[in-house]
Amino acid sequence: MKTSRLFAFLLVTISLYLVYVLVDNYVVDPQAEQFLALKTGIDRVLNLPVWLNVMYVHVAFATIATASGAMNFSKYIRNRFRGFHRVNGYIYVVSVMLVVLTSGYMAPYSTGGKPVSVAYNMMNIVWPAFTVIAIMRIKKKDLVGHLRSMVRSYVFCFTNVFVHTMAFLAEQGLRLPHETSYTFGVFSAFALNLLIAELIIAIFYAPSRVANTSLYVKGEIQPQK
Ligand code: HEM
Numbered sequence: 001m002k003t004s005r006l007f008a009f010l011l012v013t014i015s016l017y018l019v020y021v022l023v024d025n026y027v028v029d030p031q032a033e034q035f036l037a038l039k040t041g042i043d044r045v046l047n048l049p050v051w052l053n054v055m056y057v058h059v060a061f062a063t064i065a066t067a068s069g070a071m072n073f074s075k076y077i078r079n080r081f082r083g084f085h086r087v088n089g090y091i092y093v094v095s096v097m098l099v100v101l102t103s104g105y106m107a108p109y110s111t112g113g114k115p116v117s118v119a120y121n122m123m124n125i126v127w128p129a130f131t132v133i134a135i136m137r138i139k140k141k142d143l144v145g146h147l148r149s150m151v152r153s154y155v156f157c158f159t160n161v162f163v164h165t166m167a168f169l170a171e172q173g174l175r176l177p178h179e180t181s182y183t184f185g186v187f188s189a190f191a192l193n194l195l196i197a198e199l200i201i202a203i204f205y206a207p208s209r210v211a212n213t214s215l216y217v218k219g220e221i222q223p224q225k
Pocket of ligand 1: 021025032035055058059062063065066099100103104106107109110111120123124127156157158159160
């Protein structure tokens, strides 16, 4: 499959996923009853109205981060509409910070207790770190470094998919209890975020494929159509 076709396919898939996230969390189950009914292993009292409001903000900015991040991988937008790419990039950065902030509130109440809370908080450090590194790289006109760091950052937008998929596999496939499965889901999501990013970089941003890329930023060669 050509890269542009693969990108279009991914954009459609991501859009459908985001519609599902919004409908599921704001329309179908706005009280997060399905999720909260299975919540065990926490050693503090959860203030439901506050938790729900934080979760709404979390999901809203997670959706914005996922959408804006996806758009900024478009070579067409990057080359033709640099101003949009830049503003959209800052929208992504602010959204990541707000997802992380809300995640920081929810982490201590995580299903599975302390170990899961620690894993989420590690992601709360690593995700913004990759994002800030991506900005620093482009400030130094290192486009390849910027793209690679953005891949490392953007994969975290799929944390929730990985958590639930891996937890589902552990619960249904290995017949593990829900709390153990969720714990497994969160730790394996963290590992998958890191591994998948390196895989994407090795395939799409290998030295042979990006040899001249940084020269675009320096204006030494023209971008391809
Ligand atoms: C960007 C895509 C993301 C989406 C769409 C998303 C969505 C959600 C949703 C809907 C919930 C409520 C529970 C559920 O149904 O799973 C949730 C909980 C949570 N999310 Fe996210 N999330 C995302 C990324 C992240 C990231 C990257 C982190 C960590 C850095 C994070 C940390 C948390 C925490 C700590 C909870 C509470 C978990 C619990 O109570 O057990 N989320 N998220």
